[in-house]
Amino acid sequence: FRTENVLVSEVEERRGLLYDVVLCLKLTKWVHLHWGDDGLKLLLHKCYRLLRPGGLLVLEAQEWASYQSRKHLTPHTRQNRSLLRLRPQDLPEYLVREVGFESYSTVGSGASLKRPLIVFRRAKAPHSDAPTLPVGCGSGSGSAEMVLGCSEIFWDVQGFSTIYWDGQGLRFRPHVTSPLWAPGGQECTMLFAWQHPARRSAFSKAPIESAGAPTPTRSRRGVGRRASPWMLVGAYRFSPDMHLPGDIILDVLQLPVACYEPSCPPAYKDFPAPFQFNYTAPLVRIVNAQGMPAGYATAIEGLMDKIKQAGGELYMGAPLTDLKPLAGGGAQLMFGNQTVPVKQVLLNLPRTPLLSLPSMRAATPNRTVKMQECVKFDTPTSFFPAGSFDLGKSLTKGYAFYEDAWWHTKVDKTEGQCPENAFEPAQTSEGIPIGIHFNDGPVRCEAPGKGCRGFLEVFYSPATEDFFEDLRPSPQEPLGTTTNATQLARLHRAVMEATKEIFNTKLVAQPQDPPTLLVVGVWDRTGEGYTAPTKVYYSTSPTTPGGPDPLQKACGVPGLSEAEYRNSVLMPLLNHPEILVANNDWVASAIEKMEGDWAQESLLQAERGLKLNGFERPEWLNEEYYNAKVLAFLEPGSPTRQTEVLI
Incomplete structure (x- = not known):
């Protein structure tokens, strides 16, 4: 017997053996109150992954009325309760429709059983529509804070709360200590620099290359292929010739950086005609000990520490009205x-x-x-050829996660853009514009060009489109995601159409497998919610x-x-x-x-x-x-x- 936090532990996955039965009894309420809707969803997905095909999940979920009891509520759980949208009565449908269980049945209750047991069966054959997540992080040691679970992607917002993505939704880091945070351990981080409407302070907004960025990322993970890559949607590049912020990052904080493009070309070469960029030092980004992007977050938190050391005070979550x-x-x-x-x-x-x-x-x-x-955004045809640039309602970034990072493994295309100026994306027969930056997304490889998986930036432009833009939940929620097989298949066809000539030149067949995840950042240009510059x-x-x-x-x-x-x-x-x-x-x-x-x-x-x-x-x-x-x-x-x- 062993007692541990099943949400954080990866022992069972590494064990390599699946179970016939998983019992989840009188547990859902506590996970729900401490870790919100997304923590509960993470638990249910993990139960599914631990079962062999045909295996059974026995679930006893506390009723919603019991959540109202003040006996065990803390300030954190009370705050979380007010944010919950998923209800216990919704769990059967969620487990079948979203998690992938085949069916369920109810077991009658006796005198000592105040609530029914619900039995869910995992399909004997793999469920074709069941959501899949990349393998989670490993463990480590140290004194840094640990993020729950490693459910692939996390983001930090303005240095005071963390949101993580578990494949189904998002969750804010609590403002007080909770079981989510513990010394040492593992981290997976996705940075997404934006301002919560209720918590605006005097920070810049994303997606600009700005100082208004999240808290730092710290890797406790090895560099193998199965390590979960980090993804930054938003800002992180600068040229050291830009002494603001360059001198702060390189001299004051002395943070490590790496070239944005692998070949470290002069910064001005990253901007194709007709754009001008009067800086020569190669574009760089802050990295961690493993060489993975760490984001402006690292610099922001370093400066916050210096403010505190000098006797300054910082207040987060205070909207200026x-x-x-x-x-x-x-x-x-x-x-x-x-x-x-x-x-x-x-x-x-x-x-x-x-x-x-x-x-x-x-x-x-x-x-x-x-x-x-x-x-104003004038588009003279002498600068933007007629028909080449149709300004839309938002500025949008999109990253597709491929289990086989084919731009590394098949065509050895690890820098540059497609088309030549990806800011003016290529139109495709799928109705999805594609503008690729091959070097932008994080990629993990077993060896150079072998066993690679990671994110590919497939769109970054204010051009008119609705495929990526429509993934945004609302102007107040700029992060959008999808694991929908139909949408990902369409996107893959569009990407393959846009890159066809690259494969033809290399005499290599195009990959058939679509991405397993699409992540977008959508910033409004009409003045609503989180806005683009x-x-x-x-x-x-x-x-x-x-x-x-x-x-x-x-x-x-x-x-x-x-x-x-x-x-x-x-x-x-x-x-x-x-x-x-x-x-x-x-x-x-x-x-x-x-x-x-x-x-x-x-x-x-x-x-x-x-x-x-x-x-x-x-x-x-x-x-x-x-x-x-x-x-x-x-x-x-x-x-x-x-x-x-x-x-």
């Missing part, structure tokens, strides 16, 4: 019914949350409000649809220049230079100079605002970079300086 500027300087920050007075404040807020602060909006000059409301990209080209569109015309603000726009959104209240706004949304540029979305943009805005408030260059920040990117935009004589920002 308003900001009232004070006549004598400073402001009152409103967090629901709580008010916090501040002398200076830097708001790292994107467009929609900033415009949702009623008092601040009322105090902002109308001209500036028009700038804040302005969103919404900037002002204008063009004076006569090939612009509707004619030349200079900035003043694009925003409907007479005489508007990039300098006025930049300074007005940085300090929206002219008599309050101590109230600053910095975010990737606040960029106005000619579309021909578009470089994409990077952490550098919001960090430079913040540094300029800090300089205007008397803060000098940090000693760790490259001086030449600071002079060119900060001082040149502020000092007298600069063509980009606006006098009133110093009032």
Whole structure:
């Protein structure tokens, strides 16, 4: 006999023997309360995997009424109970429809049995529609926190809660200690940088290459093929020539990095024509001890530790609902019914949350409000050939998980894009646009080019489409997933169509097996929920649809220049230079100079605002970079300086 947490333990899977019968008695309520809907689903899937074909699961599930008892409730379980959507009476249907059991029957209860036993039978032949999950993580030792189960994919949100995916749904990390967290052990992590609507703070949003990222990932797993790969949907790249955030990551935190492209080409080569990118140092991303992507999360948590060490305080889960500027300087920050007075404040807020602060909006000059409301993305045909780019309602990333990472094992295509500019995806007869970055997704191999499995980025674009976009549950839930066989088969056919020439060139047959999982991040471009970067990209080209569109015309603000726009959104209240706004949304540029979305943009805005408030260059920040990117935009004589920002 052995007593252990079956959700975390992998002993039974490694044992290699399946059971005739699995008893799950008076257990569901406790798993449900501690680990939510998804923890319970994970338990039921594990029961299925432990049974031989034809084996029986005997389930005794506590009734919903017993969940209301206060006797054993903790603050954590009470909070979890309010979030539960799955009910005990739904379990029979779920076990048959979603888990894959063949049938079930009810065993009558006696005087001492207050609830019936339900017996489920696993089909003698493998259930063709039963969901499958990649093999979970292994174990290890150490002092780091452990994530429950290793159910393949996890994500962290703004450094205060973790969500994991078990093949059926998502679950937040608890805010207090629970059985989910224990010292040492195993971790699988998927990073997904976004802001929960109820927990917005002054972090940047994803999918931009931003500092608004999750908590760190730490691998406790070997590097073999069956190790669960990590997947980052969102931002993680930078060039060291971008000293913000490069100097923070490389010098202040001294974090390990690896080239984004295996051959480490100059950064500008990653951006095909007509895009320009004026940085040479190869794009890199933070990695862990095993060389797997660790994400901006690692840097964010490192900086948070430094803030705490310096005596600073951090508050998570506090939505800013308003900001009232004070006549004598400073402001009152409103967090629901709580008010916090501040002398200076830097708001790292994107467009929609900033415009949702009623008092601040009322105090902002109308001209500036028009700038804040302005969103533009001109598409001159001299830059985007006619028909090549149809701007849609969202910016979407999609990753397909293949048990055989064929781009490694069959065609040896481990870097580059397909088509050449994947931002303008290839259209397919399946109605699914495909734009592949071969190097982007994490892949595990037994040896180079052999025994590989992992994620392939199959789409990353704001182009119009609905296949990936429709997987998003809602604008407030940007993560979408599917294990639906029909959808995955369609996607595979589209990918094979888009890559046909690659296989033909290699004289290799295309693989028949579709991916087993599709994960998407969908960020709205209409201003609802979690939004994509919404900037002002204008063009004076006569090939612009509707004619030349200079900035003043694009925003409907007479005489508007990039300098006025930049300074007005940085300090929206002219008599309050101590109230600053910095975010990737606040960029106005000619579309021909578009470089994409990077952490550098919001960090430079913040540094300029800090300089205007008397803060000098940090000693760790490259001086030449600071002079060119900060001082040149502020000092007298600069063509980009606006006098009133110093009032």
